[in-house]
Structure formats: structure tokens, C-alpha cells
Amino acid sequence: MIAAVKALLSSVLAGLLGLDTVQAGQFLLSRPALVGPVLGWLNGCPLEGARLGILIELIYIDFIPVGGVVPPNGAAAAAAAVLAHAYGGLAPSLSFFLGVLAGAAYSPVETRLRAARSAWNPVVESQAAAGTLELRRWLARAMLAENAALAAYAAAWTGLAALLALLPGLARLYPGTDFAYSLMPWLGLSGLYFRFRTQIYKKG
Amino acid sequence: MFLRMFLRSFFIQAGWNYERFQNLGFAFCLQPALERIYPDREKYKAALLRHLQIINTQPYMASFVLGNVARIEETAAAAPDPAAALKNMPGVKQALATSFASIGDRIFWGRLKPMTAQICLLVWSAGGFLGWLFTGLDTPAPVWLLLAGPLAGIIFYSAFAVYWRWRGLKTGYDCGGQAACGLGCSDWTRMIRLLSTAGFSMSLAIALLAVGLLAAMNCGSCSPSALALKIGLPLGVLALHRVTRALGRSVFFAAGVVLGASLLAFSVLGLEPFKLYL
Numbered sequence: 001m002i003a004a005v006k007a008l009l010s011s012v013l014a015g016l017l018g019l020d021t022v023q024a025g026q027f028l029l030s031r032p033a034l035v036g037p038v039l040g041w042l043n044g045c046p047l048e049g050a051r052l053g054i055l056i057e058l059i060y061i062d063f064i065p066v067g068g069v070v071p072p073n074g075a076a077a078a079a080a081a082v083l084a085h086a087y088g089g090l091a092p093s094l095s096f097f098l099g100v101l102a103g104a105a106y107s108p109v110e111t112r113l114r115a116a117r118s119a120w121n122p123v124v125e126s127q128a129a130a131g132t133l134e135l136r137r138w139l140a141r142a143m144l145a146e147n148a149a150l151a152a153y154a155a156a157w158t159g160l161a162a163l164l165a166l167l168p169g170l171a172r173l174y175p176g177t178d179f180a181y182s183l184m185p186w187l188g189l190s191g192l193y194f195r196f197r198t199q200i201y202k203k204g
Numbered sequence: 205m206f207l208r209m210f211l212r213s214f215f216i217q218a219g220w221n222y223e224r225f226q227n228l229g230f231a232f233c234l235q236p237a238l239e240r241i242y243p244d245r246e247k248y249k250a251a252l253l254r255h256l257q258i259i260n261t262q263p264y265m266a267s268f269v270l271g272n273v274a275r276i277e278e279t280a281a282a283a284p285d286p287a288a289a290l291k292n293m294p295g296v297k298q299a300l301a302t303s304f305a306s307i308g309d310r311i312f313w314g315r316l317k318p319m320t321a322q323i324c325l326l327v328w329s330a331g332g333f334l335g336w337l338f339t340g341l342d343t344p345a346p347v348w349l350l351l352a353g354p355l356a357g358i359i360f361y362s363a364f365a366v367y368w369r370w371r372g373l374k375t376g377y378d379c380g381g382q383a384a385c386g387l388g389c390s391d392w393t394r395m396i397r398l399l400s401t402a403g404f405s406m407s408l409a410i411a412l413l414a415v416g417l418l419a420a421m422n423c424g425s426c427s428p429s430a431l432a433l434k435i436g437l438p439l440g441v442l443a444l445h446r447v448t449r450a451l452g453r454s455v456f457f458a459a460g461v462v463l464g465a466s467l468l469a470f471s472v473l474g475l476e477p478f479k480l481y482l
Contacts, residue, residue, distance in 0.1 A: 023218040026263055027362045028317065033324050034354035041347050047335060050350040054328075054336045057321050062455045064313040068225065068260065093339070097463060104456065118223035121256070128252045131245060135232040139218040142228075175477045176467035182339045182480050183462050185414070186438040190445040191455055193411055195318050196404035 007087045007158050008151075010039050014079030015151030021075055022065075022110075023143050032056040032078035032103075039079060043086040052081040052096055055181075058188020059100060061195060070107045070114070076150055077103025080157035088161025091174050093181035095161065102157045109149060117142060206373055208236035209270060213369050216266050225260035230270070237274035241281045251277060257294070261301035262308025264365045267372030268386040269300045275380020296383050304372075307392050315399035316364055320357030322406040327353040329413060337414050338421070340479050414438075418480065434480050 017038070020030040028034070032053040040049015056077045063071035081099025084090050090098065120138060127133040164170065212233040219228030234255050242248035261269055276296065280289035328336055331352070333345040372386065379385040415435070422434050441462060448458040470477045 022220060023215065025214050026217070026365065028320055028358050031320065031354065031358075033321060034351075034358065037347075037350040037354065041351070046347045046350050047342070047345060050328075050333075050345075050353075051335050051339060053354070054321070054324060055339075057324075059455055059459060061318050061321060064309070064317075066309045066313060068220075068222070097459075100456070100459065114220055115222050117219060117221035117228075120219070120221065121223050121227070124228065125253060125256055128249060128256060131249055133252065135219075135228060135235065138228060139215055139232060142219045173467065173471050176469070176471035177463070178340070179470050179477050180459075180463040180466035183437065183441050183466075184459070185337045185339065186441040187445055187455065187458055187462065189407075189411055189414055190442040192318060192322065193407045193442075194446065194449060195314075196400060196407045199314065199400040200404045 003087055006043065007083055008155055010043055010083055010086075011079065011151040011154040011158065012147075013042070014039065014075055014083075014154045015147040015149075018073065018075035018079075018150040019143055019147055021073060023146055030075040032060065032074040035075050035078035036082055039082040040086070043082065045082070045086050048085055048092050049078075049082045052085065052092060052099060053078045055096060055184050055188055056081060056099055056103065058191060059184065060103065061188070061191045070110045072100075072103040073106040073110060073150070074103060076106040076153055076157075079150075079154035080161075083154060083158040084161030087158050089165045090161050091177065093177035094164075094170075094173065096181055096184065097177060098157070098161060098164075102153075106150075106153060109153060113146060113149060205236050205240050205274075206377075209233055209274070210267070210370055210373055212236070213263075213267055213270065213373070217263050224256070224258040226263075226266070227256050227259050230259045230266070231255045233266075233270050234273060234277075238277065241274075241278050247281070254290075254293075259297065259301055261305040262312065264312055264368050265304035265308035265372060266301075267369045268304050268376040269297060271373040271376020271378075272300055272380040272382075272385045273297055273376075275377045279381060292381075292383075296381070296385075299383050300376075300385065300387075303387055307387075307396075310396050311392075311399065312361075312365065315396065315403055316361050319399070319403050319406065320354070320361045322403065322410060323357040323360055324353035325410055326406070327356045329410075334417060337417060338480070422480075434478075437480065 014035060017030050017035050020027055034053065036053015036056065037046055037050040040046045056074060060072055060074050065071050077099045080102035081095045084098050085092050085095035124133060124138060216226055216229035216233055220226060231252055238248055238251045242251055273293065276290065276293045280286045283289040325336060328349065331349040333349055335341050335343065335345065375386045375389045418435060418438065422431050444461060445455065445458045469475045
């Protein structure tokens with residue numbers, strides 16, 4: 001019971017940090033490199049949290065949020081991975097791949113939330129014309145919805161991980177996932193290298 | 205007014221939507237200026253409606269547009285014919301939004317953001333935490349170090365972001381009304397080039413550090429052929445990523461290939477797994 005409450009609170013924290021991705025601040029507090037160690041620390045696995053976080057960060061470095069594109073969500077990925085490990089009981093390697101998948105699968109959720117806000121425009125305009133517009137409230141509502149969505153999403157993936165851990169024969173996957181996981185830092189480093197190498201060739 | 209606009213600019217994307225992008229946040233940021241410029245309620249409402257139209261730019265560089273638009277509104281309010289003074293405003297707003305989006309995307313998303321990860325890796329390495337490279341290494345690391353890495357990157361990044369948010373507001377207001385307002389306030393091309401060079405140098409340093417560490421961890425502990433395999437595999441992953449990029453596929457494809465091959469070899473065929481280090 002206590003574990004479930006802690007997992008839920010961690011999901012809410014992930015949702016709050018996730019607001020930094022687009023909606024509030026954009027100080028990069030929502031990057032997996034920070035969300036990972038923070039959630040890991042709060043849930044008793046700081047080392048694994050840090051490792052999962054930075055590896056997801058390096059994998060996601062290939063994606064840039066330009067022109068309204070919705071890239072995979074790093075906060076959702078790191079939260080799902082760390083909580084899958086801490087509460088789902090999955091090995092870090094499997095948690096990592098689950099997290100990467102969770103982050104990528106969050107894009108359609110984010111797209112729907114953004115699309116839903118389009119319907120607000122006529123209402124906002126009519127309120128502005130009537131002189132009753134409280135933009136602060138609309139924005140708070142948008143952030144609350146985003147926070148709730150991300151928190152629920154992270155909690156759902158934690159539950160899924162816990163169910164996955166019950167599967168018989170899951171341990172048979174671990175030699176394969178562990179080896180693939182050990183190669184992920186190199187995939188991430190190559191992403192970092194090619195990102196800047198291309199820029200140098202383009203001369204800015 | 206400036207301080208309120210500056211603080212509100214941190215929420216410019218809070219209401220991002222597909223129909224008009226940042227319009228809700230933009231109008232929210234501009235409200236303090238509009239309230240001061242238009243004490244008349246009807247004029248204020250009309251101004252607010254003007255800024256609920258479509259707008260999209262890079263969030264940190266949006267301050268340039270905000271400052272500029274605030275100045276245009278101020279000038280128009282004092283002009284004998286406000287409608288004529290506001291005639292060019294949508295065009296100027298759009299032109300600046302597009303230009304600054306292009307600059308901001310290159311500086312912040314393209315360069316500074318990946319650099320935060322590099323800073324994190326360098327801080328961790330300097331502090332002796334190598335778990336980011338060797339996933340099976342369980343040498344304990346202090347929590348402060350694990351948090352210091354990402355926080356160092358975030359502080360570095362946020363210093364730029366906060367500075368340009370504030371300076372953009374001031375610069376935009378000072379030269380408001382001009383179509384190229386603020387575009388010349390810095391040598392953007394030089395800045396982008398410098399950041400690219402710094403980022404590439406750090407990438408190279410981290411890659412060399414990683415290969416060096418891998419060789420050092422295995423030195424003397426295995427046969428030359430095993431050593432070649434343990435160094436060759438990571439280099440193979442680098443080559444796989446290069447090919448993936450050339451084929452126009454994302455990094456997920458490369459990760460999927462690595463995972464699929466590993467599962468096949470060690471989980472399905474039952475080959476004896478090995479670690480990349482001792």
C-alpha cells in the first residue's frame with residue numbers, strides 16, 4: 001500500500017517536472033538526465049535512476065521540438081523507466097527499453113491535449129470581447145490537464161511493469177536486454193557526436 | 205511592466221494549441237503592457253483580441269517579439285490615427301517571430317540542449333561516476349554527484365535562456381516597430397558557430413574518454429581477440445547509428461536492431477553473454 005502511494009506521488013512529481021517540457025519555465029528540469037536521478041533518489045535507487053535518465057537523455061537527443069513537432073517525452077520516459085524498476089521490479093535493462101517506448105508513445109497523448117486546446121480559442125475570444133477573460137485561469141487549466149495526464153501515464157506504465165514482472169519466464173529475456181543495454185551508452189554517444197559533427201560540416 | 209512581462213514569458217507556451225500555437229500565452233505575456241497602454245476598457249479589449257491571433261516562435265526568443273509589439277501598441281495609442289499606426293504590426297510580428305524562431309531553434313534546441321548532456325557526463329566523469337558508460341558497474345556514487353551533473357547543465361543552459369528572455373524584451377521594446385528589430389543585437393552566426401565548435405569538441409572529448417576507459421578497463425584482462433571484440437562492438441554501434449542516419453531512420457531503429465540482435469543471440473539462441481569490461 002505504501003509502495004503504491006509512493007509510486008503515485010512519484011508519478012505526480014514526474015507530472016510536475018514534465019510541465020517544464022513545454023508549458024512552464026523550460027529550464028530543462030524535465031530532461032530525463034534530471035528526472036531519472038531525482039525519482040531514483042526518492043525511491044531508493046539513485047544510481048540506477050541516474051543511469052536510466054542519462055541513457056534516455058542520450059537516446060532522445062536526436063529529437064528536437066521545432067515547428068510544433070511533438071518529440072518523445074523525456075520526463076515520461078524517465079519516470080516510466082525508474083518507476084518500472086523501483087516498483088515494477090523489472091531489471092534496469094528492461095525498464096530502460098520500456099521507458100524509451102513509454103516516452104515515444106506519449107507523443108500522441110500530447111498531440112491530443114494540444115488539439116483539444118484549439119477548441120478554446122472561440123470561447124477565449126468571446127470572453128475577451130465581453131471583457132471577462134481570465135487568461136491566467138485558462139493557462140492554469142491547461143497545465144493542470146497536462147500534469148494530470150503525465151502523472152496518470154507514468155502511474156499506468158508502473159502498473160504495466162508490475163504486471164509484466166509477473167510473467168513467467170521473463171528472466172529469460174534478461175541476458176539479451178542486459179547486453180543491448182550495455183551498448184546503449186555508445187548509441188547515445190554516437191548521437192551526440194553526429195549532432196555536432198553535422199553542424200560543423202554545415203558551418204552554422 | 206517589464207518585470208511582469210518577463211515573469212509571464214516563462215508561461216508563453218502554457219496554452220499551446222494547433223490552431224493558433226502560442227496565442228494564449230503571448231496575449232497573457234502582453235497583458236501588463238496592454239493594461240498600462242490602454243486605460244480605456246474598449247481599447248484594451250480590442251488590443252487583447254488583436255493578440256489572440258496566430259503566433260508561433262521559439263519560446264526564449266519570443267521576448268524580442270513581445271518587446272517590439274508592446275512598443276508598437278504604445279506608439280499607436282499615442283498616434284492621431286491608431287489604425288494606420290497598427291497597419292504594419294501583424295507583418296512585423298510575423299516576420300520577427302519567424303526570424304527569431306530560426307535563430308532560437310539553432311542556438312537552444314540544436315546546440316545548448318545537447319551541451320547540457322555533455323556537461324552532465326563531464327561532471328560525472330570528473331567526480332568518478334562511470335556508471336553512465338558501464339551499465340553493469342555498481343560502484344556507489346554520492347547522490348550529490350548524481351544530481352550535480354544534470355544541474356550543472358541546467359544552470360549553464362538556463363543562464364543563456366533567462367538572459368535572452370530579459371534582453372530580448374528590452375531590445376525589442378527599444379527598437380520596436382522596425383521589421384529587423386533586434387536581429388542585429390548580436391552576431392548570431394558567430395555565436396552559433398562557436399557553440400557548434402564547443403559542442404563538437406566536447407563530443408569528441410567524451411567519445412575519446414569513453415573509448416579510453418573501455419580499453420583501460422579491459423587492458424591485460426583478456427586476449428587480444430577478446431579485446432578487439434569488446435572495443436569493436438561499441439564502434440560497430442557507432443557505425444550502425446551512422447548508417448541508420450544515412451538511411452533517414454531514427455535512433456529508435458538502431459536501438460531496435462541492437463535489442464533484437466541481443467535477444468536473438470543471448471535469450472533465444474542461448475549464447476554465453478559477456479560484459480564489455482571486467
